[in-house]
Amino acid sequence: VISELVAQALEGRPRAVAQLISRVESGSPDLPEIAALLAPHTGRAQVVGLTGSPGVGKSTTTSALVTALRAEGKRVGVLAIDPSSPFSGGALLGDRSMATRGHLGGLAWATPQALRVLDAAGCDVVLVETVGVGQSEIDVVSMADTTLVLLAPGMGDGVQAAKAGILEIADVFVVNKADRDGAAQTVRDLRYMMSLGSRHDAWTPPIHKTVAARGEGIDAVAKAIEEHRTWLAASGEGARRRRRRAEAEIEAIALEKVRVRISGLGADADRVVTGDLDPYAAADEALRRTMEP
Amino acid sequence: VISELVAQALEGRPRAVAQLISRVESGSPDLPEIAALLAPHTGRAQVVGLTGSPGVGKSTTTSALVTALRAEGKRVGVLAIDPSSPFSGGALLGDRSMATRGHLGGLAWATPQALRVLDAAGCDVVLVETVGVGQSEIDVVSMADTTLVLLAPGMGDGVQAAKAGILEIADVFVVNKADRDGAAQTVRDLRYMMSLGSRHDAWTPPIHKTVAARGEGIDAVAKAIEEHRTWLAASGEGARRRRRRAEAEIEAIALEKVRVRISGLGADADRVVTGDLDPYAAADEALRRTMEP
Numbered sequence: 338v339i340s341e342l343v344a345q346a347l348e349g350r351p352r353a354v355a356q357l358i359s360r361v362e363s364g365s366p367d368l369p370e371i372a373a374l375l376a377p378h379t380g381r382a383q384v385v386g387l388t389g390s391p392g393v394g395k396s397t398t399t400s401a402l403v404t405a406l407r408a409e410g411k412r413v414g415v416l417a418i419d420p421s422s423p424f425s426g427g428a429l430l431g432d433r434s435m436a437t438r439g440h441l442g443g444l445a446w447a448t449p450q451a452l453r454v455l456d457a458a459g460c461d462v463v464l465v466e467t468v469g470v471g472q473s474e475i476d477v478v479s480m481a482d483t484t485l486v487l488l489a490p491g492m493g494d495g496v497q498a499a500k501a502g503i504l505e506i507a508d509v510f511v512v513n514k515a516d517r518d519g520a521a522q523t524v525r526d527l528r529y530m531m532s533l534g535s536r537h538d539a540w541t542p543p544i545h546k547t548v549a550a551r552g553e554g555i556d557a558v559a560k561a562i563e564e565h566r567t568w569l570a571a572s573g574e575g576a577r578r579r580r581r582r583a584e585a586e587i588e589a590i591a592l593e594k595v596r597v598r599i600s601g602l603g604a605d606a607d608r609v610v611t612g613d614l615d616p617y618a619a620a621d622e623a624l625r626r627t628m629e630p
Numbered sequence: 631v632i633s634e635l636v637a638q639a640l641e642g643r644p645r646a647v648a649q650l651i652s653r654v655e656s657g658s659p660d661l662p663e664i665a666a667l668l669a670p671h672t673g674r675a676q677v678v679g680l681t682g683s684p685g686v687g688k689s690t691t692t693s694a695l696v697t698a699l700r701a702e703g704k705r706v707g708v709l710a711i712d713p714s715s716p717f718s719g720g721a722l723l724g725d726r727s728m729a730t731r732g733h734l735g736g737l738a739w740a741t742p743q744a745l746r747v748l749d750a751a752g753c754d755v756v757l758v759e760t761v762g763v764g765q766s767e768i769d770v771v772s773m774a775d776t777t778l779v780l781l782a783p784g785m786g787d788g789v790q791a792a793k794a795g796i797l798e799i800a801d802v803f804v805v806n807k808a809d810r811d812g813a814a815q816t817v818r819d820l821r822y823m824m825s826l827g828s829r830h831d832a833w834t835p836p837i838h839k840t841v842a843a844r845g846e847g848i849d850a851v852a853k854a855i856e857e858h859r860t861w862l863a864a865s866g867e868g869a870r871r872r873r874r875r876a877e878a879e880i881e882a883i884a885l886e887k888v889r890v891r892i893s894g895l896g897a898d899a900d901r902v903v904t905g906d907l908d909p910y911a912a913a914d915e916a917l918r919r920t921m922e923p
Contacts, residue, residue: 368910369908369910369911369914372908372909372910372911373908373910373911375908376902376905376906376907376908377905377906378905379905380903380904380905449909450909576903579903580896580899580900580903581899583895583898583899583900583902583903583909583912584895584896584898584899586902586909587895587898587899587902587909587912587913587916588889588892588895588913588916590909590910590912590913591888591892591913591916591917592885592888592889594913594914594917595884595885595888595917596881596885599881599884602876602877602880602881603873603877605876605877605880606873606874606876606877606880607873607876609669609876609879609880610673610869610872610873610876611673612669612670612671612672612673613669613670614669615662615665615666615668615669616665616742616743616876616879616880616883617661617662617665617666617883618662618665618666619876619880619883620880620881620883620884620887621662621887623880623881623884624884624887624888628921
């Protein structure tokens with residue numbers, strides 16, 4: 338029944354895609370089987386991460402980009418990641434006329450698997466949007482082929498971006514709400530900060546002004562995404578990013594497996610609390626137990 | 631030589647404490663030996679986490695608290711955790727007249743070990759202050775016996791706190807910069823939000839107004855920390871938190887060990903990228919390799 342579900346998802350059927358994403362989210366025991374069936378059909382989609390402070394308009398920009406990319410004949414998937422809810426209420430999915438949309442909790446291993454589902458289902462582009470801030474932002478960047486950093490005028494975002502080290506990981510800058518005062522200044526701040534920094538690759542991140550709520554400037558962003566895809570392929574950087582992503586993905590799955598196996602540490606923890614056992618010795622014991630057949 | 635260093639640290643000698651923290655930070659191969667020697671001397675210190683948005687005055691409040699707690703005859707240690715620098719420039723340590731101070735990167739396993747060093751060295755209280763925001767805030771809370779949530783007037787922090795779920799984890803609220811407009815409103819907002827929420831324990835977090843830069847209100851916070859310690863002991867919640875912390879610590883060490891052992895995933899990653907191998911099968915293979923003698 339899994340192989341049938343996967344076959345339907347490979348044809349791009351939204352219901353099957355939704356069901357697979359839902360299984361991924363819930364940590365279904367079928368995951369290894371699903372992953373094995375999907376594997377030969379993956380590796381085509383461009384994963385585009387959207388990151389930025391709350392209030393810059395990530396959701397609006399995502400929606401506008403979906404419209405723009407679909408107008409170019411592309412199949413688009415959307416994943417929203419909410420790190421504050423480790424488990425979400427399940428994958429949401431529209432009909433064929435809408436982008437495939439999933440909503441995931443902040444689980445390190447779930448997002449790459451959901452990406453694989455959308456990739457195998459024939460998406461040309463998967464937009465990954467984070468809700469909230471923090472570690473998940475960084476995780477999303479590590480999973481993306483192309484990272485969009487969103488800013489808005491007058492939020493002191495330039496400084497925030499520099500602080501968070503986000504300048505180094507942006508492939509495309511989007512200054513949204515560009516009809517507000519200070520948009521030109523935000524662009525100047527960004528240019529200045531970029532002139533100070535040193536990127537290690539040959540790509541110079543373009544800066545685009547948008548008013549996503551009215552769709553303004555979105556086509557140019559869509560074009561920049563496409564240009565970055567071309568550059569990724571030509572420069573070899575795309576292959577490097579995919580390899581790094583696969584390494585991180587394998588590692589996350591392996592660690593999650595170990596985490597599940599070593600659960601039930603209560604008795605060891607009690608001995609650590611009383612000082613009878615040190616945590617390193619306890620960790621060794623716990624790992625030894627997981628290796629027993 | 632390690633046993634001598636630990637013996638000196640147990641006497642509270644700052645140089646030895648600094649050297650041990652530095653070894654912890656750098657992931658020294660001596661860590662298991664250090665942990666084993668420290669274990670019988672741990673479990674006494676009250677770990678107090680300070681969390682809050684950038685700009686609320688965490689460092690200033692930490693310094694003021696050090697002064698106030700020392701005036702009560704307590705030995706105080708301070709750990710500053712900067713998640714944006716995975717490795718810091720080493721532990722900083724003042725002379726005996728100053729609080730023991732360490733500066734750690736955002737490594738999940740390093741902070742608990744540095745806490746153990748300060749605990750075994752005879753600290754009554756260890757203040758753990760995060761630099762920046764994000765996941766590390768949550769990690770600090772999970773390690774603390776007592777969590778101080780800092781806010782400042784007019785920063786919209788009340789709403790931020792509610793969003794981040796920080797209301798549920800605060801043991802003491804500190805409204806710092808209380809000489810600014812809006813301090814009373816911030817306190818009212820907090821009271822209102824607390825009236826909506828449901829804490830699962832019998833402790834009602836007090837709200838204290840401070841001007842940390844002038845030391846105002848700090849004694850009351852120090853007293854609240856002491857009262858929370860008494861409550862932790864009397865209610866049994868302290869024992870529960872320590873057990874949970876030890877579990878998390880053992881798990882983090884075990885996972886870090888596995889992570890190091892399975893490194894070198896390049897060849898597997900290449901096969902995942904091309905679709906020859908799915909990431910679950912790759913994870914199984916990687917784990918199998920680590921179990922070989």
